[in-house]
Amino acid sequence: MQILDGLAVSQHIKEQIKLEVAALKNKGGKTPHLAAILVGNNPASEAYVGNKVRTCEELGFGSTLLRFDSDISEFVLLNEVQKLNDNPDIDGILVQLPLPKHISENAIINAIHPGKDVDGFHPISQGKMVLGQDTFLPATPYGIMLMLEYYNLDLTGKHCVVIGRSNIVGTPMSILLSRNTRPGNATVTLAHSRTRDLKSLTLQADVIVAAIGKPGFLTGDMVKEGAIVIDVGINRIDDPSRKSGSRLVGDVDFDSVAPKCSYITPVPKGVGPMTICGLMKNTLKSAQAR
Ligand SMILES: NC(=O)C1=CN([C@@H]2O[C@H](COP(=O)(O)OP(=O)(O)OC[C@H]3O[C@@H](n4cnc5c(N)ncnc54)[C@H](OP(=O)(O)O)[C@@H]3O)[C@@H](O)[C@H]2O)C=CC1
Numbered sequence: 001m002q003i004l005d006g007l008a009v010s011q012h013i014k015e016q017i018k019l020e021v022a023a024l025k026n027k028g029g030k031t032p033h034l035a036a037i038l039v040g041n042n043p044a045s046e047a048y049v050g051n052k053v054r055t056c057e058e059l060g061f062g063s064t065l066l067r068f069d070s071d072i073s074e075f076v077l078l079n080e081v082q083k084l085n086d087n088p089d090i091d092g093i094l095v096q097l098p099l100p101k102h103i104s105e106n107a108i109i110n111a112i113h114p115g116k117d118v119d120g121f122h123p124i125s126q127g128k129m130v131l132g133q134d135t136f137l138p139a140t141p142y143g144i145m146l147m148l149e150y151y152n153l154d155l156t157g158k159h160c161v162v163i164g165r166s167n168i169v170g171t172p173m174s175i176l177l178s179r180n181t182r183p184g185n186a187t188v189t190l191a192h193s194r195t196r197d198l199k200s201l202t203l204q205a206d207v208i209v210a211a212i213g214k215p216g217f218l219t220g221d222m223v224k225e226g227a228i229v230i231d232v233g234i235n236r237i238d239d240p241s242r243k244s245g246s247r248l249v250g251d252v253d254f255d256s257v258a259p260k261c262s263y264i265t266p267v268p269k270g271v272g273p274m275t276i277c278g279l280m281k282n283t284l285k286s287a288q289a290r
């Protein structure tokens with residue numbers, strides 16, 4: 001069993017990004033600049049956005065963090081997005097999800113200029129992705145593809161079972177894996193809460209992507225010997241033995257699943273850092289195009 005080290009791969013990719021930023025500046029191009037919008041004070045969202053802003057600094061990107069109270073109206077938030085769309089210094093716009101219930105996430109996502117949609121959530125971005133056209137890929141599935149590529153894992157003809165069908169993870173993941181470009185060319189089953197007898201499907205899978213949001217959901221008895229398991233889940237659970245009182249676990253029960261795998265991603269230091277890489281690569285790509 002080999003652990004797919006998302007932290008190490010992300011560091012490698014970040015070094016490449018730094019070189020590309022230097023080359024871009026040498027050619028008289030602009031410094032990539034990411035703007036993040038954070039509404040409310042959800043601690044998890046604070047941590048993720050903080051991580052993204054720190055990574056921008058590390059890579060020599062510009063970053064702007066706009067914070068708003070959770071009672072901001074949809075109208076005012078749309079106006080803030082519009083200002084970022086119109087600001088020529090900004091290459092990428094990220095609106096941290098989830099948003100408060102009174103704001104339509106679709107309305108906000110649709111307002112982001114597709115040329116600055118580094119999260120890859122806009123319908124234009126997702127439509128182009130489905131058609132195999134050049135676009136910003138959603139950061140998490142993109143990061144996972146970068147990791148598979150880095151380890152030279154050939155999925156051609158393999159059976160992948162993706163568990164979870166969200167717009168930002170499971171659905172785009174299933175599309176990227178089934179495309180006819182490496183590391184795709186897989187045969188994909190997209191499973192969700194209405195899937196009947198999930199275990200019989202996962203037992204046939206050469207690759208399992210778990211994106212459910214339930215700690216330890218995928219257990220060893222559901223996994224075939226030699227499978228590749230990608231754990232997207234980020235769940236904070238109580239752990240009185242830690243000084244913080246909690247720790248992060250994935251959607252995979254690592255202890256029972258890992259011994260059966262050929263490769264597995266850990267949580268933390270697996271898909272999470274690769275998501276940030278995907279986002280940074282998209283922001284660089286946007287600056288290069290500008
Ligand atoms: N590492 C990273 O960078 C990121 C991690 N995440 C994490 O990944 C996980 C998934 O996120 P996200 O996709 O946004 O989550 P969502 O809650 O949007 O989607 C969860 C999916 O899991 C399905 N599901 C729920 N219960 C079951 C079940 N018992 N059996 C089969 N399928 C089930 C749901 O089905 P249905 O559609 O029927 O409701 C849904 O499609 C979370 O832990 C999240 O924190 C998310 C984004 C980035």
Ligand SMILES: Nc1nc(=O)c2c([nH]1)NC[C@@H]1CN(c3ccc(C(=O)N[C@@H](CCC(=O)O)C(=O)O)cc3)C=[N+]21
Pocket residue numbers: 047048051094095096097098119139140234248267268269270271272273275276
């Ligand atoms: N518009 C938008 N874009 C997103 O990309 C987005 C979002 N909203 N909402 C929430 C999810 C979640 N997400 C993560 C990113 C990085 C880590 C990450 O870096 N995790 C580290 C550890 C983090 C820690 O220790 O707290 C790791 O897994 O090693 C995790 C989760 C992006 N998301």
